Amino acid sequence: MIIVSHILATIAVCDRIKIKNANTNLDIAFCPSSLLNSLMPLIHIPKSWEISEREVTPETIFMNRRRFVTSLIGVGLSASLLPLTGCNSNSESISQSTPGLNHIYPGLNRNPNFAQVDRSITEEDLATKYNNFYEYGGTKSIWQSAQRLPLDNWKVEVSGLVKNPRIYDLDDLEKKFPIEERVYRFRCVEAWAMVVPWVGFPMKLLMADVEPLSNAKFVRFTSFYDPKITKGPGILSQFYPWPYTEGLRIEEMANDLAFFATGIYGKSLPKQNGAPLRQVIPWKYGFKGAKSIVKIDFVENQPETFWHKISPNEYGFEANVNPEKPHPRWSQATERIVGPGSSFSWETRPTIVYNGYGEYVASLYA
Known part of the structure; x- marks a missing residue:
């Protein structure tokens, strides 16, 4: 609690940090460099590029999908009737789970x-x-x-x-x-x-x-x-x-x-x-x-x-x-x-x- 209270009083920027403690998993956005140095044994600083492994949709699928959609529009199909899913289950999950991907720019x-x-x-x-x-x-x-x-x-x-x-x-x-x-x-x-x-x-x-x-x-x-x-x-x-x-x-x-x-x-x-x-x-x-x-x-x-x-x-x-x-x-x-x-x-x-x-x-x- 002393460490947490000390950090809460801080108004200086640093990387997102996680205090490693059995009872604490606290993401914060501010800490002074002096405090950060003193707490290094307790702190894990994630690299900015760290993400979990996951499968992704290849860029070639995106390009092929857009060419396919454009060709359908060219033969008279309304863009509003076209499916917004991709060519595999991964693309489909993106369009279904990410609101905002709901408007295609035809032509x-x-x-x-x-x-x-x-x-x-x-x-x-x-x-x-x-x-x-x-x-x-x-x-x-x-x-x-x-x-x-x-x-x-x-x-x-x-x-x-x-x-x-x-x-x-x-x-x-x-x-x-x-x-x-x-x-x-x-x-x-x-x-x-x-x-x-x-x-x-x-x-x-x-x-x-x-x-x-x-x-x-x-x-x-x-x-x-x-x-x-x-x-x-x-x-x-x-x-x-x-x-x-x-x-x-x-x-x-x-x-x-x-x-x-x-x-x-x-x-x-x-x-x-x-x-x-x-x-x-x-x-x-x-x-x-x-x-x-x-x-x-x-x-x-x-x-x-x-x-x-x-x-x-x-x-x-x-x-x-x-x-x-x-x-x-x-x-x-x-x-x-x-x-x-x-x-x-x-x-x-x-x-x-x-x-x-x-x-x-x-x-x-x-």
Whole structure:
């Protein structure tokens, strides 16, 4: 109890930890480094990539399924009548047990400039079941908790230093802006990586619609928050600076790569992946991408953001992928590619500066 009380009094960030005690199995989100060091014999710190072994749906099945669905639509079948299950029992269990995978984008075009990368697309079951979404917990297995997210009548308010403030619903966004698919590398600050086929539209199209004023230098993105629903990672969630916010320089938002995602794997975003609208900034670490966005503000000064406010020396505002700039507690020189089977079998690759997108973004930081 002394140890638990001591930790409860803490307001500094660290990895999720578990106190190993016969009577205690407590997940917490805050602890100071001095306390952590003193309690090392009692503490197990899981690696960020640790997950249980499970079978997954091969990416080839996803591709074959989408081609099959598209061909059926082409001969006149309504998309609403098509089954959303895959070609084996594993795919079927995903679509049945993961609400949100209920809308197929027919005739979806993959942007040829972002059609492939130097590695295989991550298997769908992993990309939709291995997630960081702190509003719903501090582990990677939050997909069930995230089903609490209410999506009915979702609105996204765009305001601040703009000529045309807007309030969009999801249909507005998908009708106003051309929807496309892009295959992007995704790099987490925790040194694991995926490749994901996102569905959505470039951020610069929304910017053109609202017309930022000349004194708008930054953009703040705010995620959905309701303490009864988004309960956070544990008993110290009340100390986090909710709601989750992130920010970009306006030049970053206008970059060709910056993307608003409304879908994944040819279907609408599952709740655990940030439904119904999330940021995708592929040259930055994943925490820069706000999920379940409800508000976008164009502002003059750099906004305070969720992780930067908690621990500015660990989570910088810029947060570009950089193998030569380690996180204070681990190296960024390599990354582990999330895949099937044990995490010990995952491939390790050298990290590429800007996550391999330097030709698009390096000039922003010259």
